[in-house]
Every structure is written in structure tokens, then in C-alpha cells.
Amino acid sequence: MNKIYFILLFYIALNTIAAPSVTSKYIAVDQFGYPSISQKIAVIRDPQVGFDAAESFTPGSTYQLRNWNTDEVVFSATILAWNGGATGADAGDKAWWFDFSNFTTSGEYYVFDPTNNVGSYRFKIDNCVYKDVLKHAVRSFYYQRSGFPKRVQYAGIGYADSAAHIGPLQDKNCRIYNDLTNATTEKNIYGGWFDAGDYNRYVNFTWETLIDLLLAYEEKPLVWADDYNIPESGNGIPDLLDEVKWELEWLLRMQQTNGSVLSIVGVSHASPPSAGTGASKYGPASTSATLTASSVFALAAKVYRSLGVTSMTTFSNTLETASVNAWTWANNNPNVLFRNNDGTSPYFSAGLGAGQQETDDYGRLSRKLSAACFLYALNGNATYKTFFDANYNQIHLIAWPYAYPFEATHQQVLLYYTKIAGATSSVVTDIKNKYLSTVKTGADNYVAFSTPNKDPYMAYIKDYTWGSNSIKSKQGNMFYDLVTYNLEAANNTNFANAAQSYINYIHGVNPLQKVFLTNMAASGAENSTKEIYHTWFSDGSAKWDAVGTSTFGPAPGFLAGGPNPSYDWDGCCPSGCGSTGNNALCTSMSIAPPKGQPKQKSFLDFNSSWPLNSWQVTENGIYYQAAYIHLLSKFCDGNCSTPLSINELNNHGLENKEITNQVLVYPNPVEDNFNITYPADETLVSYTITDLTGKVLKARVVSNELGIMRLTIPNETISGVYLLHLKTNNRSYNTKFNHQVH
Secondary structure (H helix, E strand, O other): OHHHHHHHHHHHHHHOOOOOOOEOOOEEOOOOEEOOOOOOEEEEEEEOOOOOOOOOOOOOOEEEEEEOOOOOEEEEEEOEEHHHHOOOOOOOEEEEEEEOOOOOOOEEEEEEEOOOOEEOOOEEEOOOOOHHHHHHHHHHHHHOEOOOOEOHHHHOOOOOEOOOOOOOOOHHHEEEOOOOOOHHHOEOOOOOEOOEOOOOEEHHHHHHHHHHHHHHHHHOHHHOOOOOOOOOOOOOOOHHHHHHHHHHHHHHHHEOOOOOEEOEEEOOOOOOHHHOOOOOEEOOEOHHHHHHHHHHHHHHHHHHHOOOOHHHHHHHHHHHHHHHHHHHHHHHOOOOOOOOOOOOOOOOOOOOOOOOOOOOHHHHHHHHHHHHHHHHHHHOOHHHHHHHHHHHHHOHHHHOOOOOHHHHHHHHHHHHHOOOOOOOHHHHHHHHHHHHHHHHHOOOOHHHHHOOOOOOOOOOOOOOOOOHHHHHHHHHHHHHHHHHOOOOHHHHHHHHHHHHHHHHHHOOOOOOOOEEEEOOHHHOOOOEEOOOOOOOOOOOOOOOOOEOOEOOOOOOOOEOOOOOOOOOOOOOOOOOOOOHHHHHHHOOOOOOOOOOOOHHHOOOOOOOOOOOOOHHHHOOEHHHHHHHHHHHHOOOOHHHOOOOOOOOOOEOOOOOOOEEOOEEEEOOOEOOEEEEEOOOOOOEEEEEEEEOOOOEEEEEEEEEOOOEEEEEOOOOOOOEEEEEEEEEOOOEEEEEEEEOOO
């Protein structure tokens, strides 16, 4: 008996997960992990300035990397004091670096301080470590869809909701903001993404967003899979492009017959989104919105045409026509302005939207230059090349010269021109030289990262403002563009390391050890953002407030705005907010942090509305999200994605029918049995049913020459989206179907 007892204890010991007895808030790591062959640096911190200045941590001189499951020490090294023991001005911390970049074995690990007997959060080392993170980040756009139902099988039970803003006098019969009783102004302009934590949609704010997402696909197409569990998953088109298509289709509805594009749709707000039943209102066309649309239509046309899919080529042709028409109208109407939410005559539109979407002369120029660049890349028309060559030198990268993250999109457009066949060689040389010189040697760019590093957390930006996490992402993209365009090949590894540090920062290598993505514990981030400012995930909501206090918390994968040292409560606080009750809101919680802190500590997980105005710190934005996705995709391995082979799809539907070349699944949704038809002159050899992860649920070898067959769903299959793979004597087909259990 004793022998059995000791054997049992030994077995339990072998199968018990090891972990540090104390997880230290002074050891900052990327809580998702690190690609195997990449830079890997943990930052150990000792607070000096800010809300935690009274705390202290003195690390041991040698740190260890340990296997999370076995506690085996797999690597150890002496830590290095940052900047000779100085305090980082933006961080408010002293810091040390533990560099374990040379360790590349896949697995789950933690960093351990044997002197203090404390360790870090768990993380993975693996080339596919960011695969699920990327998926959740892209899926955030699905939750932002307006006019589209969030069904349980895609959104999960926590975020299911019916389509928003398609009721009476809403998006499908939307009227102009200043003549709401005039039915002749009605337009069907449903769709698109909620802009941010508010549900309004601004055409100009899609410029950076869509360029980032389209370039993310074009630069690394093998990263993008077709299994993100959105309604289009399994149709043979990467889900990123399916999601982008939803936004583009809205922009096409915003375009008028003369080529101009409406500027904004202001909508009703409620939680959940479908509860907003007030009228929708649109603003008139403007030059800037029209140039924005021309630009993104042209780049998108090029991307969708590259897929070689019949339906996507048709869509590409539609986009090209729309882009040219928009260019023509804007060229003939160069100064049509509309300042929404502005009481300044003659543009009075108080209350239409939350943010000001109009731009200035420079903003219109940059959008027109962008449209010229992408149209020339698309169709080779010399008109666009001539305009680009004559005006590119007005962009600040060339004119000053200076590269900085607030103009990351402007700079990406210039760089894009350099790879177009037929581009003017002298212009190409000028752009490349200016970009390399200013990014590599500018005091706030690579120099700040390298000699010496200005930030103990290795993610320096000069200015922390509203949306600083997007600026972090854009700075990282700037460094990686040096690699993408191979501007100094000998330094590609160094540039990539610099870019990756900004991903690590967003994933927890920061003074707060905060992963700035929402609700990501299930994906490995133990200290992810618990709440953001968002109308759906509102303060006090029993379902969608903070993780841990509400039933569900916010949906996973939203990027919070980030530290903002300019945060302050409303100007009416503490005693002028109109009533005793309102004044009490000012002091309902401490606002330090985020107020009165070093730049990187100017953050707090909160979603309080007026007068505490948490949107200055935690609000999301589609443009923040896109910049982050663009950067994250650079560190995702294409071998981790298993996109389906792309078929010639005749019908790219969003709902029930999914038709490949000559294959039909019906009825759809499927209950227990369903029919498939395929070409009568082909012999069906086999079929396989899988879930979206690739797990095989049923596979059969068959011989059937009738062109039709009845299949049965495997027993115990839950409701959801599944993939059907057919193989005939001539070719293979892939399609999807919905299964509903009743």
C-alpha cells in the first residue's frame, strides 16, 4: 500500500503545473509570449515617480527562465541596468533588462528572480504565439458592424445582438441632418463599422484604418486565414478581407451618383447597439471624404483583384469605377467643406457626431496624393503619376524632412509609390533616401531606440496623447517599413527588433504590466484591460462593464486608447456641473491615476462617462485597432495559418447560401440532413466535414455520378459554422454551412 501511495505522489508531482509562488508586479513580460527566433527581453522595474513611488523592488543580479510546467531552469543570465541606473522620465521607473533572446525552444515559461523568490506571468515561446491574438484583434471589427446581426454562433452568447440602426428613419432611410422632415433626402446608407466607443461613422476616419488593414494583407498575405468565425469564414477569402469588404460596401453606399461621397452618419446610442432606436442623420458630401473614398477604393481594388476570384474581380472593378468617379468630382470641387458638430456659420451642425471629421488643406492634399498613388498602381494612368510627382514633395517627410508616427499613413503612401512599376526613378530615390535618413538618424526615431535607448521599456515615442497606443503601433510600423522596403538590408534584424518592442509594450512590457487589449485572459494575458469606454460595454452594465464585476465584460481583443498625460475631468468639476448629484460624480472615484502621473503611468481601467470622461484614456478606435493589427501581423508566421484554397466564387453572400463554382448546399442553415449539388459531369470522390479549426468531424470516400447527394450531420454536433470539402475527379471545392440544433 505504501509503495502504491508513493508512486501516486510521484505521478501527481510529475503532472502538477509548476509556477512561481508569487507573481511579481515588478517583472514585465509580453504576456502572450515571443516568436521563437526573436528578441526577448523582460523588464524588471523599481518605481520611483508616480502613484506607486512608495513601493520598492531590488532585483537579484541573476535571473532565470523556467519551464512553467516542470519548473526546470532552461536559461539564466545577469541582468543589465538600464541607462546606468537612471530613472526613465516617461516611465517613472528604474529598470533592468533580462535578455533571453538566445533561447528559442517552444513551450510555456516564466521569468524567475531566485533572490526574491518571485516570478513573472506565464508566457509562450513559439512562432505561432500571436495567431489567436491577431484573430481576436480582427474579430473586434465584427462586433463593430452596424446594421448586421451578431448571432450567437459568431459573437458568442455574451455578445449576441440583433442588427443595429436599421429601424424607421435609421440607416436604410436616413435623412440629411438639417432637413429631417424632408423625405426626399432619404438614402440607404446602412452598414460599416462603429467608429469607436461611439456608433457614428465618419468617412475620413476610414483613411488610415483601411490603408493599414489593406497593406497588412498585401505585405504578408500568407498570415491571413479563413477561420476567424465570422459569418464569411470558410468562403475561401481571408477573413480580414471579408471584414474590410463590409466597410467598403458601406462607403460605396455613401457615394452619390455624381461621384461625391457623404461625410458622416450620426446615429442613436444605447447598450446593446440594437437598443438605439433614434433617427440616423447624414452630413453632406465633402472634398476630403470623397478623396478618402477614392484613395481606399483604389488600393482595395488592387488587393481584391489580386485574389484571382471571379466575384472579387467583379468587386474590384466596381471599386475602381467608384475611385475614378470620386477623383473626378473632387478634382472639380477641391474645397467643399463640412465641419460636423460645429456651431460656426455656415456649417452649423451641432450634435452630428462626436468627433470633428473635417480636415484642412494639407489633409485634403495628402488624401489626393494617396488616391493618385493607388490609382496609378491600379491602372497605370499617367494622369495620376503626373499629379503625384508634382506634389509628393509637399508631404512633411520630404518638405521638412521629418518622419514621425502622426503621419505614418502619409509616409506609407510615399513608400508605396516606390514599388510601382513605371514610377519616376528620381522621385523613388528621393522618397527612399529621405525615409531611411530621417527614421534611422532622427532623434525621436531609431536613434531613440538604440544609442542609448530613451525608454526603459524599449518603446519610445516623443508625444503621449489621446490614443497613444495607436502612436506606439505606428512608430513600430515605421521601423518595420525599413524592413518591408529593404532600405538597409544589413540592419533589418535591428529594425525588426525595434518594431517588435512596441508589440511587447502593448502586450505588457510597460510600467503597469497592462495588456492593453480587452478581456484576453482566455488567450493567455492574465492582466489584460478589464474595461474600456464604449457605449455597448457601458459603465454600470450588468453584462458588459468590467471583467470580473459584470457577467461578460467587454468583448475580447479591443485595443484601449492608452496612457494620456493630458487627461483631466470635465471643466465643470468639482463643483460646477449643474447639480449636487452631478458634482458628486466628480469625486466618485480617484482620478490619480491617470491624472498627474509620468506619461506611461497615465492610464486606468475605467469607463466612466461625463464628467470623468474616461474616453480620453480607454476609448477604442478602428484606426487604433488597424495600426496595431498591421504591426502585429509582421510578427505572425504564415505557416501558422491554414487558409483554404481559393475557389472561383459566384456568390459572396453574408447570410445562408454559400455557393462555390457550381456547388450548392441546401437547406442552409442545416439541421440533421442536407443536400449538395455539384457538376453532373464530375464524379464525387470524397467529402470531409470539419469545424473552423480544421478538426475532422466526418470523412467519407464515395462514388456518385448523379451530381446530387444527401449528407447527414454527425451526431452531437453543436450549432455553429462548419466547412465542407468536396473532391471530384476534376478538382476540389470548399464551402461552408450553418448548422442549427433544434
